[in-house]
Amino acid sequence: MSFYDKIRNDVFDLIDLHETRDPKKILIERNIILMPFKRNTKLLGMYKIIMRNRFVFYNPNIDEKMLRMVLAHELGHDLYHREIASKNELIEYTLLDINSEMEMEANIFAAHLLLDENEIDELAKREYNYEQMARACNVNLNLLIIKLNEMQRQGYKLNLQEYGDRNFFRDIDGRK
DSSP states (O other): OOHHHHHHHHHHHHHHHHTOOOHHHHHHHTTOEEEEOSSOOSOOEEEEEETTEEEEEEOTTSOHHHHHHHHHHHHHHHHHOHHHHTSSSOOOOOTTOOSSHHHHHHHHHHHHHHSOHHHHHHHHHTTOBHHHHHHHHTSOHHHHHHHHHHHHHTTOOOOOBOSSOTTTTTTOOOOO
């Protein structure tokens, strides 16, 4: 079993344990302190352990959709990156960063937590394109793409409609 499969299994166990996919409820039930940033910042969120207390700091100026994603992402850091978060230095994490293994793990965790595979599979069967799926699931398009990638890696055969009209280039005649 790959580590990405372990993340998926951990998410399902967490959903069963807490009986919800709501990252805020799960964080509260896990005794993680939620703190809004006091000053205006570009940061969306941050996970840090201070004196054995686990904190998720978040930007109170973001919309509900983004807040759910940030909290799910930071919950992933709580599960897999506590050792790093307990060190003295602050590390700036970037939501939806795919160049850092640690960030990718938190993103995959968030995608599995917020997006139900059966719902995604049904939307694909109804020929929703990526943007329509993201809107229907109330998530950022990039998080949806991470979930779709994970589902395909797990063997799902998704009939996905990409952006726009697939016949667009086929119907162009370059001759004058």
